[in-house]
Amino acid sequence: xxxxxxxxxxxxxxxxxxxxxxxxxxxxxxxxxxxxxxxxxxxxxxxxxxxxxxxxxxxxxxxxxxxxxxxxxxxxxxxxxxxxxxxxxxxxxxxxxxxxxxxxxxxxxxxxxxxxxxxxxxxxxxxxxxxxxxxxxxxxxxxxxxxxxxxxxxxxxxxxxxxxxxxxxxxxxxxxxxxxxxxxxxxxxxxxxxxxxxxxxxxxxxxxxxxxxxxxxxxxxxxxxxxxxxxxxxxxxxxxxxxxxxxxxxxxxxxxxxxxxxxxxxxxxxxxxxxxxxxxxxxxxxxxxxxxxxxxxxxxxxxxxxxxxxxxxxxxxxxxxxxxxxxxxxxxxxxxxxxxxxxxxxxxxxxxxxxxxxxxxxxxxxxxxxxxxxxx
Numbered sequence: 001x002x003x004x005x006x007x008x009x010x011x012x013x014x015x016x017x018x019x020x021x022x023x024x025x026x027x028x029x030x031x032x033x034x035x036x037x038x039x040x041x042x043x044x045x046x047x048x049x050x051x052x053x054x055x056x057x058x059x060x061x062x063x064x065x066x067x068x069x070x071x072x073x074x075x076x077x078x079x080x081x082x083x084x085x086x087x088x089x090x091x092x093x094x095x096x097x098x099x100x101x102x103x104x105x106x107x108x109x110x111x112x113x114x115x116x117x118x119x120x121x122x123x124x125x126x127x128x129x130x131x132x133x134x135x136x137x138x139x140x141x142x143x144x145x146x147x148x149x150x151x152x153x154x155x156x157x158x159x160x161x162x163x164x165x166x167x168x169x170x171x172x173x174x175x176x177x178x179x180x181x182x183x184x185x186x187x188x189x190x191x192x193x194x195x196x197x198x199x200x201x202x203x204x205x206x207x208x209x210x211x212x213x214x215x216x217x218x219x220x221x222x223x224x225x226x227x228x229x230x231x232x233x234x235x236x237x238x239x240x241x242x243x244x245x246x247x248x249x250x251x252x253x254x255x256x257x258x259x260x261x262x263x264x265x266x267x268x269x270x271x272x273x274x275x276x277x278x279x280x281x282x283x284x285x286x287x288x289x290x291x292x293x294x295x296x297x298x299x300x301x302x303x304x305x306x307x308x309x310x311x312x313x314x315x316x317x318x319x320x321x322x323x324x325x326x327x328x329x330x331x332x333x334x335x336x337x338x339x340x341x342x343x344x345x346x347x348x349x350x351x352x353x354x355x356x357x358x359x360x361x362x363x364x365x366x367x368x369x370x371x372x373x374x375x376x
Contacts, residue, residue, distance in 0.1 A: 030057070030058070031057060031058040031059060031108075031116055032055070032056065032057045032058070032059075032116065033054065033055075033056045033057075033059055033062070033083070033106065033107070033108060033116035033117065033118050034054060034055045034056075034118050035052075035053075035054045035104065035105075035106045035118045035119065035120060036053045036054055036055060037051065037052060037053040038050075038052070038104060038120055038124045039120050039121050039122070040120050040121045040122025040123060040124055041122055041123075041124060042124040042125070043124070043125045043127060044092060044124065044125065044126050044127070045092070045126070045127045045128075045129065045130075046092045046093065046094050046095070046096045046098070046126060046127065046128055046129045047091075047092065047093075047094040047129040048091070048092060049089050049090065049091045049092070050089075050090055050092065051087050051088070051089055051090070052064060052077070052087065052088045052089075052090050052104060052106075053086060053087045053088075054083075054086060054087075054106055054118070055086065056083035056084070056086065056116075059083040059108050059116060060082070060083060060108075060109075061080045061081060061082060061083055061108075061109040062081050062083050062106050062107065062108060062109050063076075063078065063079050063080070063081070063106070063107055063108075063109035063110075063111065064076075064077040064078045064079075064081065064088060064090075064104060064105070064106050065077060065104070065105050065107075066102060066103075066104060067102070067103050067104075067105055068099060068101055068102060068103075068160070069101035069102075069103065069123055070101070070160065070161075071160050073160075077090055077104070078090070079109060080109055081109075083108075092126060094129055095217070096126055097126075097215065098126055098127055098128040098215065098216060098217070099125070099126060100123060100125045101123045102123060102124055102125070102126055103119055103120045103122075103123060103124070104119070104120050104124075105117065105118070105119050105120075106118055106119075127219065128216060128217055128218040128219055128225075128226075129218055129219075130218065130219050130220065130221065131218045131219070131220060131226065132220070132221070133147075133220065134146055134147045134218070134220070134226040137217060137218045137226050143228065143229070144228075144229040145217060145218070145226040145227060145228055145229065146210065146212060146226065146227055146229055147220065147224050147225070147226060147227075148216070148224045148225045148226070148227065149224055150210065152208065152209040152210055153209060153210055153212050153227065154206075154207070154208070154209035154210060154211050154212070154374065154375060155186070155212055155213075155214035155227070155374075155375040156193070156211055156212070156213065156214055156230060156237075156372060156373060156374050156375070157180075157181070157184075157186070157213065157214040157215060157372075157373050158260045158261070158264065158370050158371070158372055158373070159176065159177065159180050159370045159371045159372075159373060160180065160370075161176075161180070161370070162263070162368035162369055162370050163176065163265070163368065163369065163370070163371065164305035164365060164366055164367065164368060164369075165265070165299025165300075165302060165303075165304050165305050165338070165339075165340045165364075165365030165366070165367070165369075166299065166302065166303055166304055166305035166365070167192075167194075167265070167299075167302040167303075167371075168302070168303070169196070169301060169302050169303060170192070170194060170196055170199065170204070170301075170302065172302070173191075173192035173194050173265075173302060173371060174190070174191045174192050176192070176371060177190040177191060177192045177371055177373035177374075178190045178191075180373065181214075181373060181375075184214075184215075186214055186375070188375050188376065189375070189376040190373045190374065190375055190376065191204075191205055191373070191374055191376055192265075192371045192372070192373055192374075193205065193264075193266065193371070193372035193373065193374050194265060194266065194267050194302070194371065194372075195266070195267040195268035195269055195273065195298070196267060196268065196298050196301045196302065197268070197275065197296075197297075197298050197301055198301075200268050200269065200270055200271065200273070201266070201267070201268065201269045201270070202234075202269065202270045205374055205376065206374075206376050207234040207374070208233075208234070209233075210229065210231070210232060210233070211229070211230040211231035211232075211233075211234070211236070211237040212227035212228060212229055212230055213227055213228040213230055214227075214373075214375065215227075238269070238359070240261075240357075241261075241266075241343050241357055241358075241359040242357055242358060242359060260370055261343065261357070262343055262344050262345045262357060263342070263343065263344070263368075263369050263370055264342060264343040264369060264370050264371065264372045265302075265340055265341075265342055265369045265370070265371060266340075266341050266342055266343055266359055266360075266372075267297065267298045267302070267340060267341050268297065268298065268341065269341075269359060273297070273341065273360060274297050274341065274360065275297060276295050276296065276297060276323070276325075277293060277294075277295060277323075277325035277326070277335065278293070278294055278297045278339060278341065278360075278362035279292060279293060279327075279362055280292055280293065280294055280337045280339050280362045280363070280364060281342075281344055281346075281361040281362055281363055282364075288313075288336070289333055289334075290312070290322065290333065290334045290335065290336035290337070291307075291308060291336050291337045292333070292337065293325040293327070293333050293334075293335040293336075293337060294325075294335055294337040294338055294339035294362055295323030295325065295335040296338060296339065296340070297339065297340060297341045297362065298340050298341070299338060299339065299340040299365035300338065300365075302340070304338050304365045305365050305366050306338050306365055306366055307337065307338065307364045307365065307366045308336050308337055308338060309322070309336055309337075309338060312336045322334035322335055322336055323335045337362075337364060338364065338365040339362035339363055339364050339365060340362070340363060340365055340369075341359070341360050341361065341362060341363075342361050342362070342363040342367075342369055343357060343358070343359050343361070344357070344358055344361035344363065345357055345358075346358050346361070
């Protein structure tokens, strides 16, 4: 009898201790989450698997995302991972963009205000995969890539940052391209693929050569790199800004087409570019027809960041002289909007097969657009 009593006392003691520990853990141990790897300065390689590790207390599940320094772009790595696992095997996508400014963020899933979150302490690097030749890369991607020692390459990139139409003129736009090029380690002189009322793009830039993405897509054993071909010459490159969505989808990632390729300030490219009186591109046309046309196609030589001209709408008793434009039906329209020529996607979103890119859409000067930068 005494033996049974002792056994029961032992069981009750264990249960009591367990309950006590649980109560202490629930009320006195704070929730915490700390990312332990990668934690900065690491160099990882695309197309390989690495372990992301963390320590967590009082957290059910975590989400893991990849971010770029100074960019709003984020990429999911994993969702709803049990926090107690403490690790996740991440197979880095073979075509992950090679960069030196990546960070990982881990957070209590689902995210809401007050949830625990942690970041890598410093940036880490993802290298492009190594290939025997750029031909191998071309076969893998089903799109041409050329080596860094190919003659007469004309490197181009699209800025990570977006800008309104007030670029401080062409000089200000060129400065923005040069600053980002230097921040990414690109050598040489860079200028914006941008034209003004007085100066066409084709007149102010050196556009000879083979157009390639400035960001390398893979490395070769002998130290050379591979670049994605964007155009065999300037005319071929310019055609990409006018191709159908279906054709460009075969060449570029969807996110690149939607976020960057279709949102670039361009201005006047050549003599065929409009100099004035352009229709403003908008999903929902304004009620006032005056706001559907702009007399400037370059945001007043890239110095304006407003949606409409000064003084609009006029107050009672005030008379404002508007520039006059003519719609396709030949009717005179007062032009109150301010816009600049830009790349963009035209056509119904419900019928992607009919959509195409245009390098001459009028977009309001207060819109945020990127710059296309060309090495000179």
